[in-house]
Every structure is written in structure tokens, then in C-alpha cells.
Amino acid sequence: MDLAALRVEAEGCTSCRLAETRTHVVFGTGSPTARVMFVGEAPGKHEDEQGVPFVGRAGQLLTQLLEEIGLQRDDAYIANVLKCRPPNNRDPQRDEIDACKGYLRNQIELVDPEVVMTLGNFATKLLLSTDTGITRMRGRVYPWWRGMLIPTFHPAAVLRDPRRMEEVRADFDLARRVLIGELTRDQADG
Numbered sequence: 001m002d003l004a005a006l007r008v009e010a011e012g013c014t015s016c017r018l019a020e021t022r023t024h025v026v027f028g029t030g031s032p033t034a035r036v037m038f039v040g041e042a043p044g045k046h047e048d049e050q051g052v053p054f055v056g057r058a059g060q061l062l063t064q065l066l067e068e069i070g071l072q073r074d075d076a077y078i079a080n081v082l083k084c085r086p087p088n089n090r091d092p093q094r095d096e097i098d099a100c101k102g103y104l105r106n107q108i109e110l111v112d113p114e115v116v117m118t119l120g121n122f123a124t125k126l127l128l129s130t131d132t133g134i135t136r137m138r139g140r141v142y143p144w145w146r147g148m149l150i151p152t153f154h155p156a157a158v159l160r161d162p163r164r165m166e167e168v169r170a171d172f173d174l175a176r177r178v179l180i181g182e183l184t185r186d187q188a189d190g
């Protein structure tokens with residue numbers, strides 16, 4: 001199984017009700033050998049129209065944050081917890097997450113990144129198996145699977161409240177330090 005085959009499988013998926021309302025399956029984008037991976041919540045309107053994650057306003061902010069730590073979008077791999085847009089951008093439902101999480105698990109296994117940054121509550125709670133909210137989880141590096149996980153606010157939450165920008169920048173800087181070898185798994189304090 002490679003990412004291309006997994007994409008084909010996802011594009012034919014009918015495992016949950018979102019298959020009935022989506023325009024496109026939004027599988028993921030970026031380098032298949034990326035050292036850093038971003039996991040958001042679910043596609044929005046623009047992503048559903050284009051079939052590409054994080055292309056709307058939140059996506060532009062994500063691209064900016066990446067560039068601030070010296071990365072281009074293509075250096076990273078970008079995906080979401082849900083591959084299909086929930087109608088009217090409502091929250092993902094438990095059964096939708098359960099139906100979809102195998103795709104994300106396989107994407108992470110195939111890309112095998114050193115750092116995963118979870119954007120917002122849904123990705124953080126799923127990947128760290130926690131009920132604790134993002135405000136309390138962020139600001140730290142967690143040793144996770146083969147690498148490290150850094151939770152931060154969702155860029156859409158930063159757009160709603162720009163005061164969160166400073167904290168998000170601090171979290172992205174943790175990723176930068178991991179990537180240059182300044183922070184190691186042993187020092188991760190999750």
C-alpha cells in the first residue's frame with residue numbers, strides 16, 4: 001500500500017453519511033516523505049470544492065506559519081481527521097471520525113513524519129487519545145509513536161481570536177527546533 005493507492009481507496013469511500021453530501025474527497029497533500037505533518041479537522045467549503053486541504057483563509061494562515069519557520073507547503077504533508085466536508089461545517093461526529101480514522105492512521109504510517117502538529121481539538125483528542133482541550137494540551141512536545149506530536153490551536157481559531165497567534169507561533173517554533181535537532185524525543189515532556 002502506498003499513498004496513491006490509499007487515495008484511490010479513500011476517493012471511493014462510502015463508509016459514512018458524508019459521502020452523500022461531499023463534492024470531493026479531500027485526502028491530503030504535500031510531500032510523501034515529509035518530516036512534518038499537519039492534521040486539521042475536516043474540509044470546509046473551498047477544500048470540498050477543490051479536493052485539497054487548507055486552501056481557504058485558515059489554509060493561507062497555515063502556509064504563512066509554515067513559511068515563518070522556514071518551510072514551504074510542499075515540504076510538509078497536510079491532512080485532516082475527516083476527508084469529507086460535514087454539511088455547513090458542523091463538528092465531526094463520533095461515528096464519522098471512527099469511519100475515517102483508518103485513512104489518517106495509514107497516511108501517518110506511510111509518511112512516517114518526525115513531527116506531527118495537530119491543529120485544534122479534534123485532531124489532538126484523536127491522536128493523543130485524550131479528552132483534555134487544546135488550551136491545556138498545547139505548548140508542549142509529546143513523544144508519540146515513532147516521533148513527536150505538537151498540538152496547537154486550529155488556524156481558524158486564530159482567525160477568530162488573533163490573540164492566539166503568539167501561542168501558535170510558539171508552538172510552530174517547537175516544531176522548528178525539533179526539525180533542526182535542538183529538541184529531541186528524550187527532552188519531550190508530554
Ligand code: URA
Pocket residue numbers: 040041042043044047052053054055056058059080156
Ligand atoms: N479546516 C480544516 O480543519 N481543514 C481544512 O482542510 C480546512 C479548514
